[in-house]
Amino acid sequence: QEILEVLNIPYTGPGVYPNILSFDKIISKQIFINKGIPTPPFYFLNTSSFRELGSSKLLPFIIEKIGLPLIVKPAAQGSALGIKVVNNKENLTEAIIYALSYSKKVILEKFIDGIELAVSIIGKEKPRTLPIVEIVPKKNFFDFESRTGIGETDYFIPARISPDEEKKVKEAAFAVNDSLKCSKLSRVDIILDRKEKVPYVLELNTSPGMTDTSLLPMAAEQAGISFEELVDEIIGMSLEK
Incomplete structure (x- = not known):
């Protein structure tokens, strides 16, 4: 995208800066915290710190602080690649090594028992939310297979949440969008805590999927926007100066 910017060639998406901020989940989560946006408590490790300090020193401390x-x-x-849910300390080292095979840095994040929601935001001058998608994976975790496999996940559009909860979720999504300087198109992934009813932001996706099982086209269809109309709007925004 930076090359396209230099060559003055239009492209879809919110731009280079939001992409950089959102792709590194450590940076984006730190921005959320600084802006007062709820996000699950976390620690992060890189390959060298994990190798030098070792799991015997690091992991008991992290488990004590975050819990299981x-x-x-x-x-x-x-696309949820490299993600694992860890229920006991015996499996934590294996999960970290697995995640490190996908990235040089990994996040260890508190598990929030809640309703998984996806909020798509579209628009340049006047961004708007599409209907919120509630995600209910059949294996209790929305991993790569659940995201891409047909029939692996149930979706409810609009989400089965109260008007007050919907308002809180949308406010959180817009706050995230603004904090990462995002425009035109994004999808904010949120967990609505079942007990506290707090919308915890997981991440912002600047390149939402456009497949048969993707969340953005589902939300657009519920809003009465066909796939062709959605593509036209995305391209149209990208061609605007």
């Missing part, structure tokens, strides 16, 4: 279960995921990866 927790999520282990690559800091710079998409």
Whole structure:
């Protein structure tokens, strides 16, 4: 995208800066914290720190601070690749090594028991949210197979949440969009805590999928926007000066 910017060639998406910030989940989560946007508590490790300090020193401290279960995921990866849910300390080292095979840095994040939601935001001058998608994977975790496999996940559009909860979720999504200087198109992934009803932001995706099982086209269809109309709007925004 930086090359396209230099060559003055239009491209889809919110731009180079938001892509850099959102792709590195450590940077984006630190921005969320600084802006007062709820995000699950986390620690991060890189390959050298994990190798030098060792799991025997690091992991008991992290488990004590975050608790179990927790999520282990690559800091710079998409489509839920490299992610594992860890329910006991015996499996934590294996999950970290697995995540490090996808990225040089990994995040260890508190598991939030809640409703998984996807909020698509579209528009340049006046961004708007599409209907919120509620995600219910059949294996209790929205991993790569659940995201891409037909029939692996149930989707509810609009999400089965109250008007007050919907308002909170949309406010969080717009706050994330603004904090990462995002425009034109994005999808914000959120976990709505079942007990506290707090919308915890997981990440912002600047390149939402456009396949048969992708969340953005699902939300657009619910809003009465055909796939062709969605593509036309995305391209149209990208051609605007």
